Amino acid sequence: GQNIDQPTEMTATEGAIVQINCTYQTSGFNGLFWYQQHAGEAPTFLSYNVLDGLEEKGRFSSFLSRSKGYSYLLLKELQMKDSASYLCAVILDQTGANNLFFGTGTRLTVIP
Amino acid sequence: DAGITQSPRYKITETGRQVTLMCHQTWSHSYMFWYRQDLGHGLRLIYYSAAADITDKGEVPDGYVVSRSKTENFPLTLESATRSQTSVYFCASRGTDNYGYTFGSGTRLTVV
Numbered sequence A: 001g002q003n004i005d006q007p008t009e010m011t012a013t014e015g016a017i018v019q020i021n022c023t024y025q026t027s028g029f030n031g032l033f034w035y036q037q038h039a040g041e042a043p044t045f046l047s048y049n050v051l052d053g054l055e056e057k058g059r060f061s062s063f064l065s066r067s068k069g070y071s072y073l074l075l076k077e078l079q080m081k082d083s084a085s086y087l088c089a090v091i092l093d094q095t096g097a098n099n100l101f102f103g104t105g106t107r108l109t110v111i112p
Numbered sequence B: 001d002a003g004i005t006q007s008p009r010y011k012i013t014e015t016g017r018q019v020t021l022m023c024h025q026t027w028s029h030s031y032m033f034w035y036r037q038d039l040g041h042g043l044r045l046i047y048y049s050a051a052a053d054i055t056d057k058g059e060v061p062d063g064y065v066v067s068r069s070k071t072e073n074f075p076l077t078l079e080s081a082t083r084s085q086t087s088v089y090f091c092a093s094r095g096t097d098n099y100g101y102t103f104g105s106g107t108r109l110t111v112v
Helices: none
Strands: A003-005 A009-013 A018-025 A032-037 A044-049 A053-057 A060-065 A070-075 A084-091 A100-102 A106-111 B004-007 B010-013 B019-025 B031-038 B042-051 B054-057 B064-066 B076-078 B087-094 B107-111
Touching: A003 A084, A009 A018, A018 A032, A018 A084, A018 A106, A032 A060, A032 A070, A044 A053, A044 A060, A044 A070, A070 A084, A084 B042, A100 B042, B004 B087, B010 B019, B019 B031, B019 B087, B019 B107, B042 B064
Parallel strands: A009 A106, B010 B107
Antiparallel strands: A003 A018, A018 A070, A032 A044, A032 A084, A053 A060, A060 A070, A084 A100, A084 A106, B004 B019, B019 B076, B031 B042, B031 B087, B042 B054, B064 B076, B087 B107
C-alpha cells in the first residue's frame, strides 16, 4: 500500500521560519509535489522535486531525499497569509498518467 | 478565459438521486483527474483519463461513473448518491510533463 505521513497541525510566529516534514512509503516514485491550500480553495502548486537536494523559490524551499523517503518544505519570513494547509504528494509511476498520491496535509497557523 | 472550471460550486442532493459534476479545461491537456477531499483522508483519486475515450479507476471509484467524449470535458456522475459521498470534489488536469497539475475550484457536494 501507499503511505505519506505529515504532521497534522503546526503553529509558528510571523517572521519566523517553519519546516514541514513529509515521509513517504510508496510502491513507485516519480517525483514529489508540495501544494498550498487555503480553506475553501483549490490546492495551488508550490514546488516539485524529482532529484535529491534542495529547490529554492523565494521564501519557499523544498528538500528531497529519495533514499530516506523524506521531504520537507521550508517557509521563511512567515506572513499571516501563509496560514493554510500544506499538502505533500508523490507521483506514483504506476501508469503513464503519473497519478498523485496525497498525504492528509499539515495545517499551519501563523500567529502575530 | 483559459483555465479549469468546475460546476456547480455547491450542490445539495438527496440520497438516491443521480448528480453530475462538470469539469472543463481550455488547455487541451491530455490528462484529467477527479479527486475527493475529506477530513482525515486528504485528497483521494476517484478516476482519471489519459485522453478522450480513455478512462481508468483510481483509489476510490465505487459509486462513480466518468466519461470523456471530448478532451476538454470530464464529467463525474454519482449514479445513486449516498451520504458517504458528501465531500469536496476537485477536478485537475495536466499536460504531458509532470509539472502543471492544476486544480479547479472544487464542488462542495452534500447528500442529505
